[in-house]
Amino acid sequence: MAESNICKDVIKVSVSGFNSLSSDLTELILSILPLTSIVRATAVCKHWHSIVTSSTFSSAVAVTRKKPFLFLYGLNNIFPRNNQLLAFDPHLDKWLNLPVFRHQNDSSFMGCNGYYVCTSGSSFSFCPILSRDVHVTCMLNCPRLNPLVGAFYDKGCELPRFIVVGGVKFVGGLVDIEDGLFVEIYNPHCGCWENCSPLPADFRNGNTSQSLSSALFDGKFYVYGIYSGFVSTFDLDTHVWSEVQTLRPPGLLFAFLISCNELLVLAGLCNDHRGVSFNLWSIDDKTMEFSELAIMPAELLACLFDGHQEDYNFASLKCVGLDDLVYVFNEERHMNYTACVCEISNISKCSWRRIPDLPVPLNHFHKVTSFCSSVSIDNIVN
Template sequence: MEDNLGVEIYDGDLNSWEICPPLPADFRSGNSSQSLCSGLFKERFYVFGIYSGFVSSFDLEKRVWSDVRTLRPPGVVMSCLISCGRELMLAGLCNDVSGHSFNLWRVDELTMEFSVVAIMPSDLLNCLFDSDGDDQFASLKCVGHGNFIFVFNEEHRRNYPACVCEITPYSGECRWRRVPDLPEPVNRFHKVIGFCSTIPIHRILGSEVV
């Protein structure tokens, strides 16, 4: 029997870790880095099953996990829960009789009800992948910050292509575009990690970085 995944919170002021209740039993250990994603939204830490659609949130004040619920729109192959601006968003790949599509949904954090916000143009989706098998989409990853949601492919043979959707506040208008390719030559990365931050890179690496 597999153990539940442990959870710890780091306190930067005290330079110490606090052991918290583990993830609910629905989230098994195993290859969690490929099967789970997470996000911080309104003082709650969300954990989401990329393929299962299971979702639970950790109350950072009360230090308790919510009941596990399922967030899985019809036809979804895989999806990621993202904190984007003032909204909780779901980004995922769907497969139906008309083929594959990559959709964005707005999620109500109280009811877990969802509504479609945008669909990636087919030409951009095609630039991310070059075959029709569902297994190819295991390399798809998403990350969001502010009004932007980035979608990228971890496969080296495609030179890690990426797209971005910019969501205009209040109006909800969405604009998709492709992110420029990495400069040649592109080395093969052992692991690709996508993240967004408001902290300038020179604050982290030092003022000599340009």
């Protein structure tokens, strides 16, 4: 609401009036506008364009624009032209239609830490979100679909590393159902994939992104069984897996592990003596002990479903998050992908709200992929 008022005030001020301001003050004002307004500002005059495309402006935006977007990618298996990519901007409180990232329909599309990622039986590619600068790596040592993927940086390095965990393995173009525990890390310096210690065997029965969730937290890549409750961490420095533990609060049906600022958060559906609820727990990353952080208001949970509270009706519930936001949505089309968000301002205060419905017209999808990521202004204006 505050940003909307700022936009209205900015519109009332003439460009000539803005030109009388110092460049630092103009940069500050522009940096707190919604991203779509910043893009429009680049076309107003050369002065504004030079400010928005400067390196200092990107840093200013990073300070004021920390809230991550929710991305939903709808895949149509029959007509690829009907694929659709939408993003919810929490600053603007609005869904945006984005250009579709072109890829083979038999590949897996996902996003992590500011990048679109695409894996298939023959290739791995990545691209900064909202950029057209696509990078294609050499083939994975073990090509697979639906793996867990994380992006991270070495100290002092601008190029990302990618960790690929699990997934459906291919041998000679055929699916190998026997082994999907492979772990590889992409080294951007030599442009090759390094084999690492495999995912612990406890995850063998559910080794894809459909059964696992992941989180990058404090130099470790966490893997969590959505239904099993198994959890293990991969140290990104030593490349060693921790002992598998069980993280399962009482009454938990399924859950997702999320990295939220300085908190490791477990978000999941619970059915206990209080009835069905969607809960957030803060997790001690040293002991794996949990404490209740927040419970979604009952009226919001009711909005996510059609009124029937059998356990199987909740299976379409998905959850992603980053920094201070946790998004929860229903991936069923007949529910119009209804979603809500929880903002974690501190351990003692969490605020829930429903987010606007998706824009229409909405194409028909056979599969929906979701992820949460920050967005860099550099990828939009440069």
